[in-house]
Amino acid sequence: MGALVDLGTFLQHLINGVTLGAIYGLIAIGYTMVYGIIRMINFAHGEIYMIGAFVAVTSFTLLIGLGITWVPLAILLVLAASILFTAAFGWTVERVAYRPLRNAPKLAPLISAIGMSILLQNFVMLTQGARAKPLQPVLTGSFTLWQGEGFTLALTYIQAFIIVLTVGLMAGFTLLINRTSLGRAQRACEQDRTMAGLLGINVDRTISLTFVMGAALAAVAGVMVTLYYGVIDFYIGFLAGMKAFTAAVLGGIGSLPGAMLGGLLIGLIEALFAGYVSSAYKDVAAFSILIIVLVLRPTGLLGRPDIEKV
Amino acid sequence: MSTTLAHRAKDGALAALLALFLSVPFVGLYTTSTDQGLSLATRWAWLPVIAAIVFAGRLALGFATDALARRRAAGPLIDIPEETGRKLGRGLVLAGIAFAVLLPLTPLSDRYVLDLGTTVLIYIMLGIGLNVTVGLAGLLDLGYVAFYAIGAYTYAILSTALGLGFWVCLPLAGLVAALFGVMLSLPILRLRGDYLAIVTLGFGEITRIVILNWQSLTGGTNGISGIPRPTFFGLTLDRRAPEGERTFHEVFGLTYSSEHRLIFLYFIILGLVMLAAYVVWRLRRLPVGRAWEALREDEIACRSLGINPTASKVSAYATGALLGGLAGAFFATRQGFVSPESFTFMESAIIVAIVVLGGMGSQVGVVIAASFIVLLPEFARDFSDYRMLVFGAAMILIMVWRPGGLLSGREATIRLVPRAAKKKEAA
Numbered sequence A: 001m002g003a004l005v006d007l008g009t010f011l012q013h014l015i016n017g018v019t020l021g022a023i024y025g026l027i028a029i030g031y032t033m034v035y036g037i038i039r040m041i042n043f044a045h046g047e048i049y050m051i052g053a054f055v056a057v058t059s060f061t062l063l064i065g066l067g068i069t070w071v072p073l074a075i076l077l078v079l080a081a082s083i084l085f086t087a088a089f090g091w092t093v094e095r096v097a098y099r100p101l102r103n104a105p106k107l108a109p110l111i112s113a114i115g116m117s118i119l120l121q122n123f124v125m126l127t128q129g130a131r132a133k134p135l136q137p138v139l140t141g142s143f144t145l146w147q148g149e150g151f152t153l154a155l156t157y158i159q160a161f162i163i164v165l166t167v168g169l170m171a172g173f174t175l176l177i178n179r180t181s182l183g184r185a186q187r188a189c190e191q192d193r194t195m196a197g198l199l200g201i202n203v204d205r206t207i208s209l210t211f212v213m214g215a216a217l218a219a220v221a222g223v224m225v226t227l228y229y230g231v232i233d234f235y236i237g238f239l240a241g242m243k244a245f246t247a248a249v250l251g252g253i254g255s256l257p258g259a260m261l262g263g264l265l266i267g268l269i270e271a272l273f274a275g276y277v278s279s280a281y282k283d284v285a286a287f288s289i290l291i292i293v294l295v296l297r298p299t300g301l302l303g304r305p306d307i308e309k310v
Numbered sequence B: 001m002s003t004t005l006a007h008r009a010k011d012g013a014l015a016a017l018l019a020l021f022l023s024v025p026f027v028g029l030y031t032t033s034t035d036q037g038l039s040l041a042t043r044w045a046w047l048p049v050i051a052a053i054v055f056a057g058r059l060a061l062g063f064a065t066d067a068l069a070r071r072r073a074a075g076p077l078i079d080i081p082e083e084t085g086r087k088l089g090r091g092l093v094l095a096g097i098a099f100a101v102l103l104p105l106t107p108l109s110d111r112y113v114l115d116l117g118t119t120v121l122i123y124i125m126l127g128i129g130l131n132v133t134v135g136l137a138g139l140l141d142l143g144y145v146a147f148y149a150i151g152a153y154t155y156a157i158l159s160t161a162l163g164l165g166f167w168v169c170l171p172l173a174g175l176v177a178a179l180f181g182v183m184l185s186l187p188i189l190r191l192r193g194d195y196l197a198i199v200t201l202g203f204g205e206i207t208r209i210v211i212l213n214w215q216s217l218t219g220g221t222n223g224i225s226g227i228p229r230p231t232f233f234g235l236t237l238d239r240r241a242p243e244g245e246r247t248f249h250e251v252f253g254l255t256y257s258s259e260h261r262l263i264f265l266y267f268i269i270l271g272l273v274m275l276a277a278y279v280v281w282r283l284r285r286l287p288v289g290r291a292w293e294a295l296r297e298d299e300i301a302c303r304s305l306g307i308n309p310t311a312s313k314v315s316a317y318a319t320g321a322l323l324g325g326l327a328g329a330f331f332a333t334r335q336g337f338v339s340p341e342s343f344t345f346m347e348s349a350i351i352v353a354i355v356v357l358g359g360m361g362s363q364v365g366v367v368i369a370a371s372f373i374v375l376l377p378e379f380a381r382d383f384s385d386y387r388m389l390v391f392g393a394a395m396i397l398i399m400v401w402r403p404g405g406l407l408s409g410r411e412a413t414i415r416l417v418p419r420a421a422k423k424k425e426a427a
Helices: A002-038 A045-066 A071-101 A107-128 A157-179 A181-191 A193-198 A203-229 A236-251 A256-276 A282-296 B005-028 B046-073 B082-105 B111-136 B145-162 B166-185 B193-213 B259-283 B287-297 B299-304 B309-335 B345-358 B363-401 B419-426
Strands: A142-148 A151-156 B029-034 B037-042
Touching (some): A002 A256, A045 B005, A071 A107, A107 A236, A107 B345, A142 A157, B005 B029, B082 B363, B111 B309, B145 B193, B193 B345, B259 B309, B287 B299, B287 B309
16 A cells, blocks of 8 residues: 555656756757867856746746737747747857857856856846746646545646657757758767868858757747746756756766756656655755766766877 | 958947847846736837947947957067066066055055955955966866865854864864865866866855755854954954953054954955965976976876876865865955855856966966956946946956956976077077
């Protein structure tokens, strides 16, 4: 009897963890792609995700004001708006803060990324206010997977939506990278930017598109988080960005499947640790596991070993 | 490479259009919380203003870049011989030190200036410490604030719980931080580059979260208050001394002024900074310092030459952590209060920014960058709300303008062939 409830609780934590992991994974892809192609940590990526969430809140409010309340249509429109604006922000960030530093010493883009992160955070705080934005629930209800003994194992519609959309996006993305000419150009730039340029690939354009794609995925994650938690503020980008970056490194930075795996793992660790041990120390658990994994496998779970050349 | 005005105008117009587009969901539309949930409001009137500012800014930036390129092509403004240049540099450094020492005695100084000067010096101390790890040894540390926090909390706990004095706790706090530095450096010896960065970042966050949650030791979010102030050879700088002791102003026959303490604190941190700068400056010439610089340039070459990378990395971390811990201890005694809020990732980022903005490895650079980073938000006070916005933008602009930092010199401290001789050889 009790064992069944225990199993049910475990499964519930698992569902919550996978949902969280899906969101982290989507943000992590942005980190990993940018890192793969220009070898820099895009510290402002968390802020891009935060911008996606804010556009989502604003457009949901706008749609409610216009009377568009049919949920699938509303979500579709919000996704479109968020992707459009957030991608534009991603493009601009690269253009303003990183492109002039393409051939600069390694730490220069990192500092300008930190500057960009401060800039974006304060821009949103000044224009939208520092207080948290509570959005009224858009999508409510859940599938009951199992019921009995005073316990219900539930998958909310939002969780289902997040998981299905993430799987779809990741499948589409893998195809994009592996099958299309844009993906081929990206992989070529990742291997050798100079050579790719010599072979007629527009390197600047490819890098810009990488930022746009990363930002678009972060925007989707932003919409999801708005739906899932219902409350956002201008500071959410920092922690989520850090977790997602951890996920990208855990999976092996530069590796697309690695980012997804890392995101999933970080989400699961967080949910299970919060559920069974201590919610206050869940971030400690995530970082500790990262450190242990890196000590054992210095290039992450799925990362290629770095061959050192003299 | 001159570009026509029409081209510049077109470029500016495109930038303005983009800014207009990006402003729509943030400036044009905004949400406010009301009783019925969120409601939407607009301020479209701002959009043309923003477009105009971006257009003008982009034009100005374009012309500035052109002017800069022309300047660079024309060669240096005045050709300073190397020997004179070095003398001039040394003179400036001495003048800077003299200024720092004399500042509290000038009529310029008041409570505000002293307080600000102390803050600048704390950041210089942190910059010097991190400069050892990042600038000299080339190990990117994004969690440096952990050592700062460990130093501050060690000091706070030792002095409040055990009642030890400032001059005992200060070195202890430094040593504890150094110990943590050694502990952190051991598991990460194999990591490089960005993996190293994320692990150090994780370490910083773990430290903060542990401090936040270890209620019984650290007081959690409330922090630790009532940290004793340093004493001047056993004389307190308070208005009244405890039973059986005497105060500073009584002994020296001064009238009591709360400014005395500020001046005293200022001189303590100034002394610490000068000591740290001197020690690091000397360390660079010792084998261990040379090993750091060699490690930064090429780890494999180091190994082949018989330099022990493990020992070098551990000593670099320990030295950096020691200085961070000392800065933390001083911070704790100055504030009289510590809480986890002071030790966020943003602090780490700012210290890294000081090192990189100053030019990696340059101590003078650290001084300039720390002054800049602390003073800019102060001067921008008139813009109050906008100051962090300006701060972020300034960081980007400086990096784009000088990617190597303000004083970029990645020169090895020691060279086999003197610079002058090398030049002659080349000629």
